[in-house]
Amino acid sequence: xxxxxxxxxxxxxxxxxxxxxxxxxxxxxxxxxxxxxxxxxxxxxxxxxxxxxxxxxxxxxxxxxxxxxxxxxxxxxxxxxxxxxxxxxxxxxxxxxxxxxxxxxxxxxxxxxxxxxxxxxxxxxxxxxxxxxxxxxxxxxxxxxxxxxxxxxxxxxxxxxxxxxxxxxxxxxxxxxxxxxxxxxxxxxxxxxxxxxxxxxxxxxxxxxxxxxxxxxxxxxxxxxxxxxxxxxxxxxxxxxxxxxxxxxxxxxxxxxxxxxxxxxxxxxxxxxxxxxxxxxxxxxxxxxxxxxxxxxxxxxxxxxxxxxxxxxxxxxxxxxxxxxxxxxxxxxxxxxxxxxxxxxxxxxxxxxxxxxxxxxxxxxxxxxxxxxxxxxxxxxxxxxxxxxxxxxxxxxxxxxxxxxxxxxxxxxxxxxxxxxxxxxxxxxxxxxxxxxxxxxxxxxxx
Ligand SMILES: [Zn+2]
Numbered sequence: 001x002x003x004x005x006x007x008x009x010x011x012x013x014x015x016x017x018x019x020x021x022x023x024x025x026x027x028x029x030x031x032x033x034x035x036x037x038x039x040x041x042x043x044x045x046x047x048x049x050x051x052x053x054x055x056x057x058x059x060x061x062x063x064x065x066x067x068x069x070x071x072x073x074x075x076x077x078x079x080x081x082x083x084x085x086x087x088x089x090x091x092x093x094x095x096x097x098x099x100x101x102x103x104x105x106x107x108x109x110x111x112x113x114x115x116x117x118x119x120x121x122x123x124x125x126x127x128x129x130x131x132x133x134x135x136x137x138x139x140x141x142x143x144x145x146x147x148x149x150x151x152x153x154x155x156x157x158x159x160x161x162x163x164x165x166x167x168x169x170x171x172x173x174x175x176x177x178x179x180x181x182x183x184x185x186x187x188x189x190x191x192x193x194x195x196x197x198x199x200x201x202x203x204x205x206x207x208x209x210x211x212x213x214x215x216x217x218x219x220x221x222x223x224x225x226x227x228x229x230x231x232x233x234x235x236x237x238x239x240x241x242x243x244x245x246x247x248x249x250x251x252x253x254x255x256x257x258x259x260x261x262x263x264x265x266x267x268x269x270x271x272x273x274x275x276x277x278x279x280x281x282x283x284x285x286x287x288x289x290x291x292x293x294x295x296x297x298x299x300x301x302x303x304x305x306x307x308x309x310x311x312x313x314x315x316x317x318x319x320x321x322x323x324x325x326x327x328x329x330x331x332x333x334x335x336x337x338x339x340x341x342x343x344x345x346x347x348x349x350x351x352x353x354x355x356x357x358x359x360x361x362x363x364x365x366x367x368x369x370x371x372x373x374x375x376x377x378x379x380x381x382x383x384x385x386x387x388x389x390x391x392x393x394x395x396x397x398x399x400x401x402x403x404x405x406x407x408x409x410x411x412x413x414x415x416x417x418x419x420x421x422x423x424x425x426x427x428x429x430x431x432x433x434x435x436x437x438x439x440x441x442x443x444x445x446x447x
Contacts, residue, residue, distance in 0.1 A: 006032060012064045034185070036066055052163075056390075060174075073112070093109065119185055121135035143162050144164075164212075165254075227255070232251075232258070233404065244326040245289070246397075248293060257300065264313055278386075326396075340361070
């Protein structure tokens with residue numbers, strides 16, 4: 001039983017082994033043992049921090065870190081949001097959810113600060129309890145509308161709005177900071193594996209600001225508030241994988257959604273998928289990936305599922321208003337590029353790198369096959385960590401929402417964007433420039 005459920009950590013362990021420049025790579029067994037020892041405290045002692053944002057963080061963390069304590073002095077602070085209630089078979093709170101993802105975990109909730117010492121404390125909202133907490137590192141999250149900030153120093157004031165994309169962005173960034181903190185701890189505990197002067201890509205960000213509209217940093221708070229309800233264009237989701245299912249998760253956890261979508265994927269959920277499939281628990285292993293979408297159909301949102309390969313289903317004459325693509329297979333990417341579509345958002349991740357690109361049918365612009373070459377040239381099992389694909393999905397959901405709302409004509413949307421972000425550390429690696437087709441591109445060459 002233990003070896004089976006430890007498969008949840010498979011991709012995360014591979015990510016840790018591959019993403020870091022180790023002096024001597026730690027073994028799988030060592031990383032697994034240290035994951036179980038790494039004690040995280042999540043402090044969410046503030047009513048203004050929306051339950052979904054808290055849940056996002058817990059949902060991301062419990063898939064990689066099995067030793068998690070949730071601290072809330074508010075009795076309603078730990079309840080599950082509706083998007084999780086639809087996937088869980090009984091009433092429960094966030095720890096019940098975490099146990100359904102990882103039954104062997106050590107998840108607990110508390111309404112007071114105990115005498116324990118944690119490796120990492122993550123503080124959302126109120127700082128009231130901060131000086132009572134004993135932790136090696138403390139991470140503070142802030143969010144306002146489209147913008148998020150993460151900080152290892154206590155910020156002066158807490159921002160007010162946690163319901164928008166900024167709140168979700170702060171939760172994914174906290175997930176990314178958490179694995180960096182974990183790797184730093186391995187370096188402290190086993191100096192023979194990692195230099196004390198830590199590698200560039202695992203340094204802590206003393207304070208970093210991000211915008212869900214532009215990771216390069218400029219603030220977009222001038223945009224109006226988001227509506228509660230949106231009507232999406234007819235949407236095709238190519239793959240029911242981690243990236244598209246994250247985009248779906250963020251869309252449905254933020255809005256009452258009307259419209260229709262079709263999800264195409266032939267594969268079944270396996271246990272290593274659980275490290276990043278935010279709508280799944282252990283009970284979903286063995287089910288078709290597209291079933292996870294269908295479960296969230298509503299009276300206003302029609303969801304069609306196609307459990308076959310995209311190539312077997314797709315007809316060249318078809319056209320689609322909006323395509324959300326998250327495939328790592330080059331042939332599928334080219335086939336998607338040959339479709340007639342109004343607007344296409346592509347997401348891809350490879351180790352710590354994430355690419356989000358926006359496409360229309362302009363022949364001068366690169367197709368999705370021209371981007372992120374590494375992702376489809378390797379045959380190895382993909383080493384991947386949940387918050388990286390969650391961040392990709394979140395940024396794709398932003399494009400989906402912009403298209404569905406009155407913001408569709410904003411300057412942000414009209415740009416063709418390409419974002420290559422170093423994860424965990426985003427430092428200086430965000431690029432929103434227009435990309436030209438590759439000279440070898442079979443899609444653009446024949447147009
Ligand atoms: Zn191309």
